[in-house]
Amino acid sequence: MDNKIIRAYLLQEVIRLGFSPSSTKDKKKWLLQYGNSLKLFWDTENYPPAPSMNGNVLSATINSSEAVKTLYEYAIESADKFAVRLIHSPNTNLMWTHDMDGGYFCFPNQLFLSMQELRTAAIEKMTEDDLKSIVDTLLIHPTPHQHIESPIDNHDIRIGGGITNPFLYLFHLRIQLCPIPDRRDAERGRLIDLFDYAIRNNTTLTIPDLMAAPEN
Numbered sequence: 001m002d003n004k005i006i007r008a009y010l011l012q013e014v015i016r017l018g019f020s021p022s023s024t025k026d027k028k029k030w031l032l033q034y035g036n037s038l039k040l041f042w043d044t045e046n047y048p049p050a051p052s053m054n055g056n057v058l059s060a061t062i063n064s065s066e067a068v069k070t071l072y073e074y075a076i077e078s079a080d081k082f083a084v085r086l087i088h089s090p091n092t093n094l095m096w097t098h099d100m101d102g103g104y105f106c107f108p109n110q111l112f113l114s115m116q117e118l119r120t121a122a123i124e125k126m127t128e129d130d131l132k133s134i135v136d137t138l139l140i141h142p143t144p145h146q147h148i149e150s151p152i153d154n155h156d157i158r159i160g161g162g163i164t165n166p167f168l169y170l171f172h173l174r175i176q177l178c179p180i181p182d183r184r185d186a187e188r189g190r191l192i193d194l195f196d197y198a199i200r201n202n203t204t205l206t207i208p209d210l211m212a213a214p215e216n
Helices: 003-018 024-042 116-125 128-140 166-176 181-201
Strands: 052-054 057-063 070-078 081-088 095-101
Touching: 003 116, 003 128, 003 166, 003 181, 024 057, 024 166, 070 166, 081 166, 128 166, 128 181
Parallel strands: none
Antiparallel strands: 052 057, 057 070, 070 081, 081 095
């Protein structure tokens, strides 16, 4: 089996397992535990506010660490319609919105990755390098990404472009805006092991497992 086909199926598996809450209740639970995880992961003083719901839109404002001095607001209407606005604080001289509008055509990856026998074969043949590549592509070093040069000059912050899943986008910000390099490196290894076990054993992945507190 071609290596690219294996990785295509793995990419879909990672998104399905970690970043695809379906019901409104599950979305609220995912977002609440996501927000709570940031206090320990970033070593900040306070928990961010719980997500609120206005109509059918889930939203909240997240303050990052003092080292990064960035806050972001998310507003999620559905799996394919959301916005995340990054704001540099306290001067607000950077405002950048990642806007996803599913009303326009988006390539239907799942339509072409729906053959169960190929999925099974891809999982049987996957290697650790394959999974490392997917975790890096989605979360650590998104393939299309932007760097902010001013007022935040940190080349290690990579804001992903082309991310069409709101929960994946928020989780990648959890990593990108973490001010502790060793923790970011440890998180990469933790996620690789976490998804490797879930995919190989065909198990579910709980939100607390995904949002686990750092060991260091």
